[in-house]
Amino acid sequence: MTIVLWLPILVPTLLGALVTWRHADRWARLAPLATAVVIFATGITLVVRGTVTSSWVLRADATSSYVLLCIGAVAIVALWAGLTSGDHTVGVHGRADALLCAFLAAMSLAVLSDNLGVMWVAVEATTIATAFLVGQRGTRKAIEAAWKYVVLGSVGVAIAFLGIVLIYAANPPGESATLSWIALTSSDHGLNPSVARLGIALAVLGFATKAGLAPMHSWLPDAHSQAPAPVSGLMSGVLLSVAMYAIVRVQALTGLYSGAGLVRGLLLTGGMLSLAVAAALMLTQRDYKRLLAYSSIEHMGIIALGVGSGSTLGLAAALLHVLGHGVVKAAMFVVAGRILTATGSSRIEDVSGLLKTRPDLGWPFLAGAAALLGFPPFVTFFTEVAILVALAVSGLGWVAAGAGVLLLACFAGIARQVLAMTVGPRHQAADHHPTPEHPSRSAMVPVAVGIGLCAVASLLAFPLAPVLLAAAQSLTEVVR
Amino acid sequence: MTETMTSTIVTTAAGLMLLTAVLQTWRRSSSASVRLLVVQGIALAAMVGALGLRRGSIELLIVALLVAAVKAGILPLALGRTSTGRLDERDSSAKPATGLIGAAVLTMVAYTVSTPLRGLGGGSSAVPAGLALVLIGFWLLLTRHSAVSQLVGFVVLDNGIAMVAFLTSDGLPLTVELGATLDVLLVVVILRTLTTRMRATHGGTDVDDLRELKD
Numbered sequence: 001m002t003i004v005l006w007l008p009i010l011v012p013t014l015l016g017a018l019v020t021w022r023h024a025d026r027w028a029r030l031a032p033l034a035t036a037v038v039i040f041a042t043g044i045t046l047v048v049r050g051t052v053t054s055s056w057v058l059r060a061d062a063t064s065s066y067v068l069l070c071i072g073a074v075a076i077v078a079l080w081a082g083l084t085s086g087d088h089t090v091g092v093h094g095r096a097d098a099l100l101c102a103f104l105a106a107m108s109l110a111v112l113s114d115n116l117g118v119m120w121v122a123v124e125a126t127t128i129a130t131a132f133l134v135g136q137r138g139t140r141k142a143i144e145a146a147w148k149y150v151v152l153g154s155v156g157v158a159i160a161f162l163g164i165v166l167i168y169a170a171n172p173p174g175e176s177a178t179l180s181w182i183a184l185t186s187s188d189h190g191l192n193p194s195v196a197r198l199g200i201a202l203a204v205l206g207f208a209t210k211a212g213l214a215p216m217h218s219w220l221p222d223a224h225s226q227a228p229a230p231v232s233g234l235m236s237g238v239l240l241s242v243a244m245y246a247i248v249r250v251q252a253l254t255g256l257y258s259g260a261g262l263v264r265g266l267l268l269t270g271g272m273l274s275l276a277v278a279a280a281l282m283l284t285q286r287d288y289k290r291l292l293a294y295s296s297i298e299h300m301g302i303i304a305l306g307v308g309s310g311s312t313l314g315l316a317a318a319l320l321h322v323l324g325h326g327v328v329k330a331a332m333f334v335v336a337g338r339i340l341t342a343t344g345s346s347r348i349e350d351v352s353g354l355l356k357t358r359p360d361l362g363w364p365f366l367a368g369a370a371a372l373l374g375f376p377p378f379v380t381f382f383t384e385v386a387i388l389v390a391l392a393v394s395g396l397g398w399v400a401a402g403a404g405v406l407l408l409a410c411f412a413g414i415a416r417q418v419l420a421m422t423v424g425p426r427h428q429a430a431d432h433h434p435t436p437e438h439p440s441r442s443a444m445v446p447v448a449v450g451i452g453l454c455a456v457a458s459l460l461a462f463p464l465a466p467v468l469l470a471a472a473q474s475l476t477e478v479v480r
Numbered sequence: 481m482t483e484t485m486t487s488t489i490v491t492t493a494a495g496l497m498l499l500t501a502v503l504q505t506w507r508r509s510s511s512a513s514v515r516l517l518v519v520q521g522i523a524l525a526a527m528v529g530a531l532g533l534r535r536g537s538i539e540l541l542i543v544a545l546l547v548a549a550v551k552a553g554i555l556p557l558a559l560g561r562t563s564t565g566r567l568d569e570r571d572s573s574a575k576p577a578t579g580l581i582g583a584a585v586l587t588m589v590a591y592t593v594s595t596p597l598r599g600l601g602g603g604s605s606a607v608p609a610g611l612a613l614v615l616i617g618f619w620l621l622l623t624r625h626s627a628v629s630q631l632v633g634f635v636v637l638d639n640g641i642a643m644v645a646f647l648t649s650d651g652l653p654l655t656v657e658l659g660a661t662l663d664v665l666l667v668v669v670i671l672r673t674l675t676t677r678m679r680a681t682h683g684g685t686d687v688d689d690l691r692e693l694k695d
Contacts, residue, residue, distance in 0.1 A: 127667070141692050144690040144692055147627070147674050158638060161641055162641045165645040165648070168649050169600050169645075
């Protein structure tokens, strides 16, 4: 059974190598999607089995199995949609397919590794794999976005590395020094408390840069707006959550050692700042791809608040939110990419009356926006309410109230822009851009799957409840 | 190798690394910066080698060879080739006086904040120098405007982290060490490639020219 753990890492690595060699072949385009299916299937298998599986540095417990499932689901939506788009500015081709495989392998390794050091190596590898994907267009803007992304991303993650070095150094002297998460959390390993606290705080800060939490978020809107649509979908939908997963793992160490209050404070501050930054910049946003990027900052802020609440309810809701937000965000970036192809402009003022001119794009965009805003029956509604309740129950009523107000501001920002694009009157400017032929219906299937999954995920919460609770309990029990 | 000899080598290497980092803050020319990185890489490898000999650890000796090959060989080579367009780039954003004062202040800060780290590992008296390297690397990243200088800052930062790792716990487990070295190497290669593309699209490598993306 342990072989299953290696599939999400070995299959993409092999496929990636094959694609690098035969990138001109037609099947090469299917390699990333095939990888996504393998990751999803592995995630489902591990979640259904529900037991801890481990092999060398890899280990799958409830949390990692579930996040692996999320990676697979989001990747299927993003890559399937990228494949059927039939448009060459939206999809990614050639060697980019190999990089996508490497990206998926790195994310899988990050969530499946038991060793904190290996997890760090994998998170850094995601930056490496996506650098050229972000700069793929080769335009001035794309190069600028790629440069900022790689510099800020790797410097941020370097801080996390210093943190992990210090956690390792905090081990008592002798042969038993370890970075294994399970070894560190299953019994008190006697870490030097002041060094461990410093290391944990630095690791959380560093991974927070990668997770796009304010005030370390400045690379995010640039990178997510310049990358090709499926890559933006993957980065927004699941890469940020993988970084958040790393934070959750490191946070779990605070229970046995020290720094619990410090890390919770960092997460709550980062979460509130992210909501504030997103609210302020979405209200005045003029570019709809950047609007989606700021919405990702908002949702990472919500997830950080859920994790920062330190309660089982908050963590379980945050985990479910990762899935709900991920699949919708992937679908939304793909729709945004198609709107860009149809109108030739990424400015909000150049797009209007989509429901009339392009209902095939307008309706999914409106429905997806409703999901991002947290309308019922989308699962985001239930998870956002649960996170606010978890904050209030944990004695953080003021944080919950503040977050509620900021969420309303974010709501106003997105609603205003998206309504202008979809139901607003048609501008003169919009008529300058001839809309191309209607795409085939099959092209909208993955988008519908993504948004539909978010709508029914609240029902999925029943079969998923055991794994979510197991994951949240395994993490919070250590925290206490 | 005796204990005193090891500690002499470790302290000398740490001093050399700190000195090269401080010099980075006021050198303008990119080729001088890259030469300083070679010296820094050799010093780091010597430090790891000395620790390995004292512990009799084959693993650490292998890591020392790896560090020498990557930090003193491949990395500076990759960085140096960026400047082939013009053999030697001058970074006009370098302000020697400010740089030296900044480095002095940062070194003092490093000595203050590293109090909890004293008493860890063997060569702990040099740990603050590693943190000083980390802070000076940040300083270079923040104050320099040329892409190559920023890359040099990133490598200094990484050398500082490596130094803290070796001095506090004899380095990380070998798998992590290998993965981390490969990651840093790839990041530098990617940034070097982006610098070449930046020169093609922006006509220069001044990161101040990167201001098209904003809200």
